[in-house]
Amino acid sequence: MGGLVRLVATLALVACGGDKNPAIDAAVTPDVDAVVDALTPDGNPLTPETLAGTGLCTNAACTTFAADVLEYEPRFQLWSDTASKRRWISLPAGTTIDTTDMDYWKFPVGTKLWKEFTRDGVRVETRYIVKLLADDDAVGAWFYTTYQWNAAQNATTEVDIAGVMNANGTNHDIPQRTDCRECHEALVPSRVLGVGAISLDYTPANSALLDLEDLITTGKLSAPPTAGTAGARFPLPGTDVDRTALGYLHANCGHCHNPTSTNFGTTPVDYRLRVGTLATVAGTPAYASSVNVNGSPVTENGTTYTKIVIPGQPQNSIMMIRFLSSLAVRKMPQRGSEMADPDGQAALTAWINAL
Ligand code: HEC
Ligand code: HEC
Incomplete structure (x- = not known):
């Protein structure tokens, strides 16, 4: 969706009180995504209208993945009402994550993350986060959106800011965009919630998945941890x-x-x-x-x-x-x-x- 269309849609939503829980939403700037969208010109390759355009995959159905995209699973996971999830990260070539503060990683500009939700066997949505500006706390530094899968499961469309209740015939709700910020912007400056020292400090059963040790050995951490051994650096x-x-x-x-x-x-x-x-x-x-x-x-x-x-x-x-x-x-x-x-x-x- 174009930036201007989204701006108008946001203002309409705020005006008619479309929030699910106004008591909670009062805590965040209600139209922050509209501001971000207005700053993000249409055609920005980092904020495209379909999932395939984000660089996660090489086909519209997202069954083949781009070479620079790494799949991971946090050791401790967020419960999502029985939905199963897959997650990926892509760091721009040659960059590192600033791990000077091991508890609050700062990601390089251009970092992309995705999370795909499958509920009752139906792939419903794939969420996307991208870091647009170097200063994590600048308005619009982090962009959040999500793409809904079609019935044939072979193409996506970007979801309107209002989200979708009971999407794709399941009980899964695709959140409104203010909700993304409600959770992700509450961990400052990181914003990324499941890629961190404690979340990735284990040895996944599937060795193809990215873990903390992989990030260390591939030189992706600016200040890699030195204590402990693989899988138990922060027991x-x-x-x-x-x-x-x-x-x-x-x-x-x-x-x-x-x-x-x-x-x-x-x-x-x-x-x-x-x-x-x-x-x-x-x-x-x-x-x-x-x-x-x-x-x-x-x-x-x-x-x-x-x-x-x-x-x-x-x-x-x-x-x-x-x-x-x-x-x-x-x-x-x-x-x-x-x-x-x-x-x-x-x-x-x-x-x-x-x-
Ligand atoms: C999306 C944000 C969010 C998440 C996720 C969340 N909470 Fe909360 N929680 C709040 C807010 C905001 C309050 C304060 C408002 C209220 O009292 O409801 C609160 C209040 C509380 C309190 C009351 C503390 C007190 O001093 O009385 C407890 C206990 C609590 N949460 C536990 C949890 C637990 C346990 C979880 C995870 C299972 C959790 N919360 C997840 C936002 C959240
Ligand atoms: C209820 C809180 C909550 C809401 C709402 C939420 N997320 Fe998350 N999200 C999390 C948590 C916690 C994790 C990490 C744990 C996991 O992946 O199981 C996460 C992980 C992610 C990831 C993987 C990268 C990371 O931060 O670990 C992406 C991408 C993502 N969310 C995008 C979104 C987008 C886009 C929205 C809005 C459409 C959204 N999320 C809404 C809590 C939330």
């Missing part, structure tokens, strides 16, 4: 139960709940792991900001809960009350999911029980 503390829960919180909650998120000042829970916080379970931000910590009191079914996590009592912990809540304003995670995640519930429940 998580504790038991398997601890590690599973901490990893789950990192991937499913840490993008909104970390010190660089705008809600951190009012809601200081912190679920994003950082490499310097891994010595003990009690030293992780997740533990320190939640266990035996008072939260905003929550009343459900006549009972008021006050502590975010009470060891041994998941049923009385605000974390689980919110995780399982049917109230949209209370339920966590706040976006990207309509179905409870049974594995996530089991992981967090087991953790709280074992504390």
